Amino acid sequence: MTTGRPRFDPDLLARHDTPGPRYTSYPTAPHFDAAFGESALRAAIARSNDALIPRPLSLYVHVPFCLSPCFYCGCTRIVTRDTARGPAYAERLRREIDRIAPLFDDDREVVQLHFGGGTPNFLDEPTLARLVGHLREVFHFADEQHSDLSIEIDPRSTTPAAMAMLRDVGFNRASFGIQDFDPDVQVAVNRVQPFEATRDVLEAARAAGMRSINVDLIYGLPKQTLDGFRATLEKVVELRPDRVAVYSYAHLPQMFRPQKRIDAADLPSPAGKIALLGLAIERLTAAGYVYIGMDHFALPFDELAVAQRKGGLHRNFMGYTTHADTDLVGFGASAISRIADAYAQNPRELGLWEAAVDAGRLPVWRGLVLDDDDQVRATLIQDLMCQGEVDFDALSRRTGAETLAVLEEARPRLAALEADGLVACRDHRVRVTDRGRLLLRVVAACFDRYLPAAPAGVQLGEFVPKL
Numbered sequence: 074m075t076t077g078r079p080r081f082d083p084d085l086l087a088r089h090d091t092p093g094p095r096y097t098s099y100p101t102a103p104h105f106d107a108a109f110g111e112s113a114l115r116a117a118i119a120r121s122n123d124a125l126i127p128r129p130l131s132l133y134v135h136v137p138f139c140l141s142p143c144f145y146c147g148c149t150r151i152v153t154r155d156t157a158r159g160p161a162y163a164e165r166l167r168r169e170i171d172r173i174a175p176l177f178d179d180d181r182e183v184v185q186l187h188f189g190g191g192t193p194n195f196l197d198e199p200t201l202a203r204l205v206g207h208l209r210e211v212f213h214f215a216d217e218q219h220s221d222l223s224i225e226i227d228p229r230s231t232t233p234a235a236m237a238m239l240r241d242v243g244f245n246r247a248s249f250g251i252q253d254f255d256p257d258v259q260v261a262v263n264r265v266q267p268f269e270a271t272r273d274v275l276e277a278a279r280a281a282g283m284r285s286i287n288v289d290l291i292y293g294l295p296k297q298t299l300d301g302f303r304a305t306l307e308k309v310v311e312l313r314p315d316r317v318a319v320y321s322y323a324h325l326p327q328m329f330r331p332q333k334r335i336d337a338a339d340l341p342s343p344a345g346k347i348a349l350l351g352l353a354i355e356r357l358t359a360a361g362y363v364y365i366g367m368d369h370f371a372l373p374f375d376e377l378a379v380a381q382r383k384g385g386l387h388r389n390f391m392g393y394t395t396h397a398d399t400d401l402v403g404f405g406a407s408a409i410s411r412i413a414d415a416y417a418q419n420p421r422e423l424g425l426w427e428a429a430v431d432a433g434r435l436p437v438w439r440g441l442v443l444d445d446d447d448q449v450r451a452t453l454i455q456d457l458m459c460q461g462e463v464d465f466d467a468l469s470r471r472t473g474a475e476t477l478a479v480l481e482e483a484r485p486r487l488a489a490l491e492a493d494g495l496v497a498c499r500d501h502r503v504r505v506t507d508r509g510r511l512l513l514r515v516v517a518a519c520f521d522r523y524l525p526a527a528p529a530g531v532q533l534g535e536f537v538p539k540l
């Protein structure tokens with residue numbers, strides 16, 4: 074298991090860090106098929122209920138609305154200042170929930186609930202409270218000690234007083250979007266967010282009893298400098314969140330319209346962007362944070378760090394999680410579910426999702442039933458992304474499949490990485506070294522059978538900058 078501090082080598086990063094999937098799923102979402110519909114989702118739920126030991130449930134609720142556009146954003150979101158759209162959206166969510174919840178056996182326990190966006194706190198506190206209360210009515214939630222209820226929060230559109238209400242509703246984890254505290258960067262990305270306001274809301278969440286606080290940063294934004302980002306990191310260390318995500322900005326104005334408002338001349342050079350990452354690693358690890366993988370850091374006694382040391386870390390559309398063996402059920406526009414051996418995604422367009430809900434249908438846009446090869450590769454990529462190694466003999470025993478052919482197929486791709494000391498391949502085991510930990514997804518891509526045939530741009534489709 075690879076859990077040490079990653080070795081930062083800018084030359085290796087420049088050579089190997091090409092665009093690619095973030096592997097929050099395998100196969101990745103661009104390979105989902107529109108032939109997968111409502112009946113396929115119902116069948117997947119039935120298979121999950123009929124499992125020898127049915128898995129607990131994780132629920133994801135997507136709220137697409139934002140009050141203002143952040144120019145870096147690639148999320149599925151709708152910019153509006155009409156907050157009256159929130160209760161109407163929540164009412165349709167309730168109807169979608171009412172159609173899906175009865176399909177699961179009553180004894181399927183919910184161990185995780187996450188509200189993502191967009192901006193989930195676009196919904197006012199009473200609307201959020203009613204929605205969470207309804208979920209509790211139709212699903213069986215585990216007790217407080219054994220369940221995570223998390224929400225992404227834009228500090229610009231909430232108050233310290235709201236944190237106590239969110240805690241009363243049951244939320245015990247909160248994630249705050251920061252991105253960068255430098256005023257010049259904030260203006261360049263249309264996200265002016267004073268440090269003091271962010272600090273007050275975060276401290277209120279902690280005082281209210283939230284057991285875990287996460288903050289999101291992005292490196293590679295316009296106007297970012299080493300001195301400015303160093304000042305941001307110092308402020309983050311002062312806030313002392315339990316977890317820190319440091320995402321890489323991907324400038325893709327041809328795919329994400331808001332990014333057209335960013336002047337490419339203001340972006341750091343490739344070498345400058347890599348230096349920003351190195352600074353983040355240096356400062357956060359010096360402050361006692363553990364590198365989890367794929368942009369994520371956590372304090373040593375945070376549940377993510379503990380799960381990684383014990384081999385219980387998992388990765389899905391919500392990022393890294395400690396709930397390794399669950400079925401994920403998504404609600405709302407663009408939400409993705411992973412149930413049994415299938416993925417299902419709702420329509421990205423709000424109008425199409427609304428029309429499906431209003432017509433009394435399960436709002437399925439596309440999906441995929443994994444074949445045997447998909448399931449083997451999904452398991453080994455999960456092992457790489459979370460534990461940093463794969464034992465193919467053990468993988469064969471776990472999956473009941475012959476996996477050595479997958480390893481042999483990947484060896485030509487692995488060879489260049491092994492030559493640079495990024496992976497160690499011994500017998501039937503592949504281990505990511507400390508030199509390779511910052512390139513986890515590049516190692517995982519060696520086992521992705523879809524990549525050679527992927528259309529241009531597909532491999533970039535899973536970059537999702539947070540609030």
